Amino acid sequence: xxxxxxxxxxxxxxxxxxxxxxxxxxxxxxxxxxxxxxxxxxxxxxxxxxxxxxxxxxxxxxxxxxxxxxxxxxxxxxxxxxxxxxxxxxxxxxxxxxxxxxxxxxxxxxxxxxxxxxxxxxxxxxxxxxxxxxxxxxxxxxxxxxxxxxxxxxxxxxxxxxxxxxxxxxxxxxxxxxxxxxxxxxxxxxxxxxxxxxxxxxxxxxxxxxxxxxxxxxxxxxxxxxxxxxxxxxxxxxxxxxxxxxxxxxxxxxxxxxxxxxxxxxxxxxxxxxxxxxxxxxxxxxxxxxxxxxxxxxxxxxxxxxxxxxxxxxxxxxxxxxxxxxxxxxxxxxxxxxxxxxxxxxxxxxxxxxxxxxxxxxxxxxxxxxxxxxxxxxxxxxxxxxxxxxxxxxxxxxxxxxxxxxxxxxxxxxxxxxxx
Amino acid sequence: xxxxxxxxxxxxxxxxxxxxxxxxxxxxxxxxxxxxxxxxxxxxxxxxxxxxxxxxxxxxxxxxxxxxxxxxxxxxxxxxxxxxxxxxxxxxxxxxxxxxxxxxxxxxxxxxxxxxxxxxxxxxxxxxxxxxxxxxxxxxxxxxxxxxxxxxxxxxxxxxxxxxxxxxxxxxxxxxxxxxxxxxxxxxxxxxxxxxxxxxxxxxxxxxxxxxxxxxxxxxxxxxxxxxxxxxxxxxxxxxxxxxxxxxxxxxxxxxxxxxxxxxxxxxxxxxxxxxxxxxxxxxxxxxxxxxxxxxxxxxxxxxxxxxxxxxxxxxxxxxxxxxxxxxxxxxxxxxxxxxxxxxxxxxxxxxxxxxxxxxxxxxxxxxxxxxxxxxxxxxxxxxxxxxxxxxxxxxxxxxxxxxxxxxxxxxxxxxxxxx
Numbered sequence: 030x031x032x033x034x035x036x037x038x039x040x041x042x043x044x045x046x047x048x049x050x051x052x053x054x055x056x057x058x059x060x061x062x063x064x065x066x067x068x069x070x071x072x073x074x075x076x077x078x079x080x081x082x083x084x085x086x087x088x089x090x091x092x093x094x095x096x097x098x099x100x101x102x103x104x105x106x107x108x109x110x111x112x113x114x115x116x117x118x119x120x121x122x123x124x125x126x127x128x129x130x131x132x133x134x135x136x137x138x139x140x141x142x143x144x145x146x147x148x149x150x151x152x153x154x155x156x157x158x159x160x161x162x163x164x165x166x167x168x169x170x171x172x173x174x175x176x177x178x179x180x181x182x183x184x185x186x187x188x189x190x191x192x193x194x195x196x197x198x199x200x201x202x203x204x205x206x207x208x209x210x211x212x213x214x215x216x217x218x219x220x221x222x223x224x225x226x227x228x229x230x231x232x233x234x235x236x237x238x239x240x241x242x243x244x245x246x247x248x249x250x251x252x253x254x255x256x257x258x259x260x261x262x263x264x265x266x267x268x269x270x271x272x273x274x275x276x277x278x279x280x281x282x283x284x285x286x287x288x289x290x291x292x293x294x295x296x297x298x299x300x301x302x303x304x305x306x307x308x309x310x311x312x313x314x315x316x317x318x319x320x321x322x323x324x325x326x327x328x329x330x331x332x333x334x335x336x337x338x339x340x341x342x343x344x345x346x347x348x349x350x351x352x353x354x355x356x357x358x359x360x361x362x363x364x365x366x367x368x369x370x371x372x373x374x375x376x377x378x379x380x381x382x383x384x385x386x387x388x389x390x391x392x393x394x395x396x397x398x399x400x401x402x403x404x405x406x407x408x409x410x411x412x413x414x415x416x417x418x419x420x421x422x423x424x425x426x427x428x429x430x431x432x433x434x435x436x437x438x439x440x441x442x443x444x445x446x447x448x449x
Numbered sequence: 450x451x452x453x454x455x456x457x458x459x460x461x462x463x464x465x466x467x468x469x470x471x472x473x474x475x476x477x478x479x480x481x482x483x484x485x486x487x488x489x490x491x492x493x494x495x496x497x498x499x500x501x502x503x504x505x506x507x508x509x510x511x512x513x514x515x516x517x518x519x520x521x522x523x524x525x526x527x528x529x530x531x532x533x534x535x536x537x538x539x540x541x542x543x544x545x546x547x548x549x550x551x552x553x554x555x556x557x558x559x560x561x562x563x564x565x566x567x568x569x570x571x572x573x574x575x576x577x578x579x580x581x582x583x584x585x586x587x588x589x590x591x592x593x594x595x596x597x598x599x600x601x602x603x604x605x606x607x608x609x610x611x612x613x614x615x616x617x618x619x620x621x622x623x624x625x626x627x628x629x630x631x632x633x634x635x636x637x638x639x640x641x642x643x644x645x646x647x648x649x650x651x652x653x654x655x656x657x658x659x660x661x662x663x664x665x666x667x668x669x670x671x672x673x674x675x676x677x678x679x680x681x682x683x684x685x686x687x688x689x690x691x692x693x694x695x696x697x698x699x700x701x702x703x704x705x706x707x708x709x710x711x712x713x714x715x716x717x718x719x720x721x722x723x724x725x726x727x728x729x730x731x732x733x734x735x736x737x738x739x740x741x742x743x744x745x746x747x748x749x750x751x752x753x754x755x756x757x758x759x760x761x762x763x764x765x766x767x768x769x770x771x772x773x774x775x776x777x778x779x780x781x782x783x784x785x786x787x788x789x790x791x792x793x794x795x796x797x798x799x800x801x802x803x804x805x806x807x808x809x810x811x812x813x814x815x816x817x818x819x820x821x822x823x824x825x826x827x828x829x830x831x832x833x834x835x836x837x838x839x840x841x842x843x844x845x846x847x848x849x850x851x852x853x854x855x856x857x858x859x860x861x862x863x864x865x866x867x868x869x
Contacts, residue, residue: 051590076567076709078655083558084686085529088520089549093690095563096683100508109505122630122678123593126548129509130681133774138503144513147496170471170765171798172545173806208797235498258542260680261550263516266504272511289496344592377593377628378798385594 032326038390042371044364044398046346049374051390055124074093078437093167101130102198110138111238113180115202118349119330124384125175125204128260133267134180134203134281136238136302142269142287147235149255153293156222166257169212174254174277175383177206177351181280181307185427187415192446195332200434200446204349206384209275210258214291215250223293231292233275233298242283242307243297244276244321252277253290255288278382279321280429282307308436310423323353324431325389325412327404338442341395345387346373352406356380359405360387366399366435367414367449373402381407393438399449400436415448458810461792464784464818466766469794471810472581473575521550522618530558531658533600535622538769539750544797546625548680550763553687554600554623554701556658556722562707567655573713575732578643578864583691588673589632594674594697595625595803597771599743601727605847607835607854612866615755620866625770626804630678631697634711635670641715651712651720652694652705662703662727664696664741672697673835675708698740698773698802700849702727730843743773744851745832747780747807747824755802759863761815766793767808772826776800779825780807786819786855786869787834793822801827813858819869820856835868 036261063355091097099121101114111132116126126132133139145165152158180203186193193200219231223246230249234240244253256264256275264270269286276284282302297303309317332338346364350357356379361370373387387402404412418432423433435449459468473851512519519541521534536546546552553559559630564583572578600623613620638650645817650669654660664673676684676695677858682692691704694702702722715722717739729737747770766784772778776799781790793807807822824832838852855869 076562078560079657079659081528082528082657083560085554085558086523086526086532086534086553086555087519087687088523088534090551090553090687091549091682092683093686094563095561096690099682101506101510103506103508106506108502110502112506114506114508114645121681122591123628123681125545125628125680126540127682129511132512133506133510135503135506138505140498140503141495141515142498145515168762168764170766170808170810171542171796175798176764208543208545210593235496237499237502239495239499260545260547261541261543262519262547263513265505265510265511267510287498319833342588346587347591349469362462376649378800380798388590388592390590408589434664 038392042363042365042369044361045389045392045394046364047392049372049390094292097205097420099130101132102202110135113203116205116315117196117197117198118202118204119197119333119336122388124206124349125182125260126207128207128262128265131205131207131265131268132180132203135236135267138239139266141266142238142271143237147156147271147289149272149288150290151217151293154224154227154295155293157226159217159229161217163391166212166255166272166365169216170215171210172254173208173210175206175208175380176275176277177204177295177382178281178284179204181282181428184434185431187430187432188419188426190227192448194334194446197328197330201328203281207260209256209258209273211254214253214255218293219254219344220250226295227293229294229297231294231298232288233290234285235287240282240285241298241300241301241302242285243303243319244283248276248279252436278365280293280323283321307428309428310426313420314423320429324406324407324429325352325354325410326350326431327402327412328401328434329400329436332438332444333436334446335445337444338393338438343392345388346391346400347386348402349384350387350404351384352404352410353382353404354406354410355382356407356410357404358407361403362389364391364398364402367401370403395440397440398438399447400438401433401449403433450845458631459813462534462783462785462789464839465814466782466784466791467810467812469792469810473837480492489806494728502770519550521552522622530555533623535618536625538614538622539617539753539756542628544625544769544776544806545680548682548685549628551625551627551685551688552600552623555656555687556660557656559686560656560707561686562655562691565692567709569708570642570710571637571713574644574647574715575713576644579637579641579772581637586632586677591630591631591637592633592674593628595628595800596695596697597785597802597804598701599624599771600847601702605851607850607852608839611640612868614754615751617748623701629674629676631674631676631695634675637675638669638713645819646715647713649714649717651714652708654705655707655709659706659796660723661718661720662705663720663723663739664703665667666713668696668699680735682691696784698743701725702862703741726749727848729848732841732843732848734843738851744822744849745772745774745826745830745852747822747832748854749820749822749856751866752820752858752862753856754866757864758813758858761813763812765808766811766820767803767806768822770824771804772824772830773802773804774826774830775830776827777805778823778827781823782809782819783809784818788819790823817860818858819867820858821853821869822852
């Protein structure tokens with residue numbers, strides 16, 4: 030054991046939070062004694078796996094059965110194609126969501142769109158309407174970006190009178206992140222030639238819900254993409270194969286999947302999907318439309334509901350943070366219900382409009398604590414307390430729920446969702 | 450069509466290479482006329498997918514059957530667990546390799562290692578030997594990094610007398626990139642307490658080849674990691690589940706999979722896997738040992754063998770670039786067999802010891818051309834011509850093959866591997 034085991038374990042806030050140094054400096058954890066005591070004759074006996082040849086090569090690899098089942102969280106639905114499945118965030122690490130676990134939100138199921146016959150039409154207030162086959166788009170210049178997608182209804186139960194007890198994925202798993210590759214939308218719009226009076230673009234999917242959203246032209250000319258690939262592969266069917274709109278930082282439903290039509294217009298269409306749904310009820314009773322950009326947010330995944338603590342001592346508090354406005358500047362963590370806060374480490378690249386992983390060193394003393402995280406993005410926007418978020422909206426609001434979330438750990442290590 | 454279609458299509462080198470602006474500026478491609486001519490009554494008729502409900506939600510999503518089969522390239526082997534499968538690089542986009550498509554290199558198959566009983570021993574020149582169960586390691590602080598892994602034998606056929614005709618994945622697919630999450634090795638070594646005379650660490654896997662490599666202590670104390678997660682999920686069995694050594698920028702075999710033992714030593718072990726294999730035959734007949742770091746390299750994936758061009762006109766030249774020494778500074782592309790070069794765009798984040806995607810705007814005139822790419826990393830190291838690489842090594846050398854590769858496109862659009 031090191032001579033001075035506590036030298037890197039400087040407390041930085043209440044409830045056992047330690048300085049980030051404890052994550053980064055070698056030896057910081059030695060006092061924790063996390064390693065198992067050394068057995069006699071360890072290493073002298075070869076494990077059984079060394080005594081026989083292993084399994085062969087394969088075309089496509091599968092998950093290790095002994096790693097446990099990791100699946101999307103699929104609810105029981107009256108119409109099985111209309112609803113959402115959630116990414117099991119609390120079972121994953123890092124920031125990239127494997128393609129098979131990317132959350133789903135369908136308005137009438139996943140259409141089987143054939144790339145050989147699918148077409149994308151750009152029309153409306155343009156000099157020349159254009160029709161693109163999948164094969165045509167493959168010849169355009171591409172860009173690749175790591176970006177999050179979040180459903181506007183994610184974390185919506187935070188408005189409920191009592192805290193819903195569910196895993197971090199059940200509560201917040203309408204959230205995923207991937208490396209998307211596609212064609213910059215501005216390239217195609219410019220080819221069609223945008224008329225001077227154009228201000229909006231209506232996007233329509235080839236699903237049987239005819240999912241339709243209006244998007245400001247400014248967003249379409251900024252960093253919008255027609256995505257064709259997801260983490261290297263062609264898009265998955267549930268993510269819009271063969272092509273989808275992808276609007277970085279914007280609520281997920283506006284990134285219309287199975288994209289078949291973009292109509293350039295002077296005003297929004299006020300379609301069903303942006304009036305009966307996906308508009309926000311404000312505290313004064315008015316509805317806010319086109320509140321498209323996702324707010325600054327963070328959520329603690331370890332520990333969280335369902336992942337109870339087995340013993341006191343050192344562990345890492347870890348979670349995800351993101352903002353539709355750009356990069357995350359900092360995440361603060363509290364282990365005493367908000368009385369004191371300390372800044373977490375952001376590990377991995379901090380990319381704009383992408384998930385970022387935060388980590389906080391923590392020594393749990395075995396007593397009850399309440400854990401919270403609070404993100405600030407590069408524009409200075411700060412994740413609001415629940416009370417502040419509630420005060421902005423009317424009853425029943427479930428969209429754009431970016432309020433601070435709290436997990437309570439009791440003296441037995443059980444984790445529950447609380448309002449703090 | 451824009452009034453001045455050619456304004457962004459400035460030639461920058463021979464063979465039709467265009468300025469990077471053509472990738473980045475809207476409207477640059479308009480003169481290409483890539484969009485399909487508009488049909489009468491387009492958009493008035495709904496596609497069949499809009500007339501019936503689609504498929505339901507699911508726990509784990511699958512690839513679209515109509516996206517075509519994308520699999521690792523698996524050779525026919527006398528011992529099916531001893532060899533390698535390759536990532537089909539030419540069929541993928543961006544930089545992240547989906548977990549099921551990460552290349553494999555096994556020395557005697559994939560062991561079925563149970564996380565509940567697997568142990569990692571750190572011993573040798575340490576103050577106190579330590580034994581870690583998987584569960585122990587899960588309590589240590591973690592870090593996440595996007596990193597490439599490349600087999601030291603990747604692209605080894607470039608030394609052959611005549612150019613091997615194979616896809617970019619067949620020739621160069623012992624290469625993948627993922628977001629890895631794990632525990633910094635220096636944390637564990639420091640806990641064990643390294644003796645003053647220690648200089649090397651020998652790593653051993655729990656496979657039946659007893660794969661064993663010696664690694665300089667300096668690398669282990671720098672950015673080495675015990676990886677536990679790969680693109681969010683627990684490691685795949687063929688990537689070392691439940692834990693592997695991960696040495697950023699170092700030849701893949703040294704990142705020992707199914708890691709069970711790290712022995713701290715004063716000198717290398719000179720094990721079978723670093724003497725009979727994985728050493729380099731130099732031109733003067735001597736063998737260079739422990740040439741662990743992978744060189745600066747790039748490879749063009751589009752176009753490449755098997756992906757013939759169907760027509761003249763605009764398209765993107767695209768590929769991957771990487772260096773074991775850090776970030777890529779630039780990639781230059783030639784479309785006239787090396788007579789003239791122009792700098793490609795690096796799209797996406799340019800991360801150290803990770804794959805980076807490069808893209809070059811190109812107008813193919815329909816005549817024969819020879820395409821090449823040449824990478825330079827942040828240390829100033831430049832990818833060598835084949836002749837320079839050959840001159841360094843003796844006959845039969847297949848490791849650390851980072852020479853410039855060339856694709857010839859003939860007047861019918863057929864792509865072949867050539868030495869230029």
